[in-house]
Amino acid sequence: MGPTPREIFDLLDGHVVGQGAAKKKLAIAASNHLLRSEARSGGTTFEKSNVLLIGPTGVGKTHLIRTLAGAIDVPVAIGDATSLTEAGYVGEDVEGLLHRLLLASDMDVAKAQRGIVYIDEIDKLAWGSGGVGKDLRLGVQHSLLKMLEGATCHVPPGGARHPAQELVPIDTSDILFIGGGAFVGLEEIVARRLGRGATFGFDRTLPPPPDLPINPLGHVLPCDLEAFGLIPELVGRLPVVATLGELGVEDLTRILTDPVGGLLKQYKGLVGLRGATLEFTDEAVVEIARAAHVRGVGARVLRSVVEAVVEDVLFDLTPGHLYTVTLGGKVECRKKPPIMVRRPSLVRHHSHDASGVPLARTPAGQ
Ligand SMILES: Nc1ncnc2c1ncn2[C@@H]1O[C@H](COP(=O)(O)OP(=O)(O)O)[C@@H](O)[C@H]1O
Numbered sequence: 001m002g003p004t005p006r007e008i009f010d011l012l013d014g015h016v017v018g019q020g021a022a023k024k025k026l027a028i029a030a031s032n033h034l035l036r037s038e039a040r041s042g043g044t045t046f047e048k049s050n051v052l053l054i055g056p057t058g059v060g061k062t063h064l065i066r067t068l069a070g071a072i073d074v075p076v077a078i079g080d081a082t083s084l085t086e087a088g089y090v091g092e093d094v095e096g097l098l099h100r101l102l103l104a105s106d107m108d109v110a111k112a113q114r115g116i117v118y119i120d121e122i123d124k125l126a127w128g129s130g131g132v133g134k135d136l137r138l139g140v141q142h143s144l145l146k147m148l149e150g151a152t153c154h155v156p157p158g159g160a161r162h163p164a165q166e167l168v169p170i171d172t173s174d175i176l177f178i179g180g181g182a183f184v185g186l187e188e189i190v191a192r193r194l195g196r197g198a199t200f201g202f203d204r205t206l207p208p209p210p211d212l213p214i215n216p217l218g219h220v221l222p223c224d225l226e227a228f229g230l231i232p233e234l235v236g237r238l239p240v241v242a243t244l245g246e247l248g249v250e251d252l253t254r255i256l257t258d259p260v261g262g263l264l265k266q267y268k269g270l271v272g273l274r275g276a277t278l279e280f281t282d283e284a285v286v287e288i289a290r291a292a293h294v295r296g297v298g299a300r301v302l303r304s305v306v307e308a309v310v311e312d313v314l315f316d317l318t319p320g321h322l323y324t325v326t327l328g329g330k331v332e333c334r335k336k337p338p339i340m341v342r343r344p345s346l347v348r349h350h351s352h353d354a355s356g357v358p359l360a361r362t363p364a365g366q
């Protein structure tokens with residue numbers, strides 16, 4: 001039996017800060033996905049539950065999927081819905097997503113058929129906004145239906161369609177599909193529905209009732225996604241909806257410091273490799289998080305904020321020095337606290353090491 005939802009949740013938790021509700025839903029979906037492919041080989045079939053991740057930019061949608069891919073033993077492919085439409089008639093066919101999965105499975109069809117496909121920016125397929133490419137977007141939505149539900153798709157092994165290529169049949173019945181997108185404007189659609197429901201038959205210009213939820217996205221219904229511009233058939237094939245919230249300063253602070261291989265750990269590691277030490281005061285970390293927060297693109301800008309702060313250190317560091325980033329992005333530099341030498345006799349005979357750094361004198365009695 002594969003990992004339990006709780007185990008997958010804990011693995012995600014080590015890398016993805018906050019977003020508990022989405023992590024929980026994704027963990028359940030992934031665990032069920034693993035179980036389902038096992039059960040099928042034993043003769044039982046369970047309907048699959050594809051997932052839709054909704055949340056603003058930079059709050060961890062793709063990061064969640066990448067982390068999931070590392071946590072469970074199935075191939076995961078990440079594709080982008082805009083590549084299916086951008087180039088018009090020369091755009092990638094939806095089978096291109098399966099081609100990615102095939103690549104992620106080392107061209108092993110059986111492995112690919114148990115994999116996971118993430119379709120980013122699926123909200124960009126909405127016809128709602130009208131305008132150029134509306135028919136094309138609608139067409140792509142339709143072409144996704146069969147694949148999401150489960151069908152035999154013919155995938156060109158080399159990617160692009162080529163007349164001489166023999167197509168690889170891939171059965172998508174056991175492939176888990178996860179759509180993701182920011183769905184800008186969906187919040188208003190949900191809020192309007194909730195508000196209207198509560199004031200049904202009354203003046204719609206009345207202020208919203210006080211019990212309206214603070215986060216309308218937590219109350220998304222299929223009808224809202226349809227109002228946004230996804231066709232009902234596609235909405236129906238993405239039955240598990242997980243929403244991710246905006247990241248606050250506190251979340252961003254934790255993203256800097258907490259995750260396995262987190263951002264600050266990476267820079268500290270880099271500096272460490274060159275023989276110096278990098279530290280950040282707690283206040284400086286919060287300040288970096290604040291600076292990123294005002295940009296309003298989630299955790300996306302954290303790296304560039306940190307990079308700007310430590311640029312000079314990276315450019316011109318001296319091994320053996322300790323660099324401390326303090327408020328205002330200022331960097332204090334001093335020689336690394338010398339290593340305590342415990343044997344007094346050594347200290348007495350060598351008061352300086354080769355580089356001229358005075359060695360510590362162990363205070364008497366230590
Ligand atoms: N909740 C989070 N926990 C930890 N890191 C995060 C989180 N959200 C975003 N990040 C960081 O920010 C980067 C951009 O996030 P990403 O997942 O690509 O955002 P999106 O929601 O737009 O897909 C990620 O690579 C990751 O390093």
Ligand SMILES: [Mg+2]
Nearest residue numbers: 061062063120
């Ligand atoms: Mg993304």
